[in-house]
Amino acid sequence: xxxxxxxxxxxxxxxxxxxxxxxxxxxxxxxxxxxxxxxxxxxxxxxxxxxxxxxxxxxxxxxxxxxxxxxxxxxxxxxxxxxxxxxxxxxxxxxxxxxxxxxxxxxxxxxxxxxxxxxxxxxxxxxxxxxxxxxxxxxxxxxxxxxxxxxxxxxxxxxxxxxxxxxxxxxxxxxxxxxxxxxxxx
Amino acid sequence: xxxxxxxxxxxxxxxxxxxxxxxxxxxxxxxxxxxxxxxxxxxxxxxxxxxxxxxxxxxxxxxxxxxxxxxxxxxxxxxxxxxxxxxxxxxxxxxxxxxxxxxxxxxxxxxxxxxxxxxxxxxxxxxxxxxxxxxxxxxxxxxxxxxxxxx
Numbered sequence: 001x002x003x004x005x006x007x008x009x010x011x012x013x014x015x016x017x018x019x020x021x022x023x024x025x026x027x028x029x030x031x032x033x034x035x036x037x038x039x040x041x042x043x044x045x046x047x048x049x050x051x052x053x054x055x056x057x058x059x060x061x062x063x064x065x066x067x068x069x070x071x072x073x074x075x076x077x078x079x080x081x082x083x084x085x086x087x088x089x090x091x092x093x094x095x096x097x098x099x100x101x102x103x104x105x106x107x108x109x110x111x112x113x114x115x116x117x118x119x120x121x122x123x124x125x126x127x128x129x130x131x132x133x134x135x136x137x138x139x140x141x142x143x144x145x146x147x148x149x150x151x152x153x154x155x156x157x158x159x160x161x162x163x164x165x166x167x168x169x170x171x172x173x174x175x176x177x178x179x180x181x182x183x184x185x186x
Numbered sequence: 187x188x189x190x191x192x193x194x195x196x197x198x199x200x201x202x203x204x205x206x207x208x209x210x211x212x213x214x215x216x217x218x219x220x221x222x223x224x225x226x227x228x229x230x231x232x233x234x235x236x237x238x239x240x241x242x243x244x245x246x247x248x249x250x251x252x253x254x255x256x257x258x259x260x261x262x263x264x265x266x267x268x269x270x271x272x273x274x275x276x277x278x279x280x281x282x283x284x285x286x287x288x289x290x291x292x293x294x295x296x297x298x299x300x301x302x303x304x305x306x307x308x309x310x311x312x313x314x315x316x317x318x319x320x321x322x323x324x325x326x327x328x329x330x331x332x333x334x335x336x337x
Contacts, residue, residue, distance in 0.1 A: 064308060065308060098334060098335070100277075100278070100294040100310065100311075100312040100332075100334055101277065101278040101279070101280065101292050101293050101294040101312045101332075102277065102278020102280075102294065103278065104277040104278050104294070105277045105278065105294045105296060105310055107310070107334065107335070109335075146337065149337075158335065171335055172335055172337065173333075173335035173336045173337040174335065174336050175334055175335050175336070179334065
């Protein structure tokens, strides 16, 4: 019995050593691979695919600012889809990225009215064409007052979800549809 | 001598304007605890970078003025004095040369910093800057805020 146990122990130790050796070898290969042709091609494919995905399909963006809280928190990340702006026409309720001079710094806002609509704020409540617009995504609400105004042709009216800030500190208003640079992924 | 000859041949107008913008950023930005002498020097440098008069247009606040470099630099200093730290950066800058002596820059300006009460601020604006070349130097002649969102 003892003899058998000794053999089992020995083989277990041998197996463990073998596993460790294999792991060491594979770990070394993983971190310090020999740059063979196949390996370089794989790396190139990964780089190209990553570039295409993160440059044109789902672009990572850092959110800085509180104007879209609580839907999008300050200092968080989001991916936006620039190609969607080319195939989709903007609709009320959409969260969009509004470009400025380019695509590196953009504004993130929600569309609340389309061209020809009359927009106004009364005591923090949004009215479009004289009708109260219920917005379930709004949690904070300050008594904003804004005289009625018509959204110009080719424009959309965008506002952030954080209505708890002062109306003077919140950037919102109408912008050209052409400025919509994409839609967030979530 | 060789380097200046080399530079005169290979420095393009766009390159010079880029340097001018970098210098503008440096002279408007303000570090925490920056001394009065340093701020004074920045103020003087800023004055030398502007035309007389220099136009400022902020349609959001119905501001359309033409000021002398001294007035503008003093105004920037006064604004800066209200902050502990101001960090300015330009993004997505495109430079268009209209002719040999005029250029237009379209860019996004981001100002971040802290005011005296330790409150942080962050402002983003698209701006259009006009420059004119005088005595072989590019000078800022106009700063205009582009209204991306119109309330």
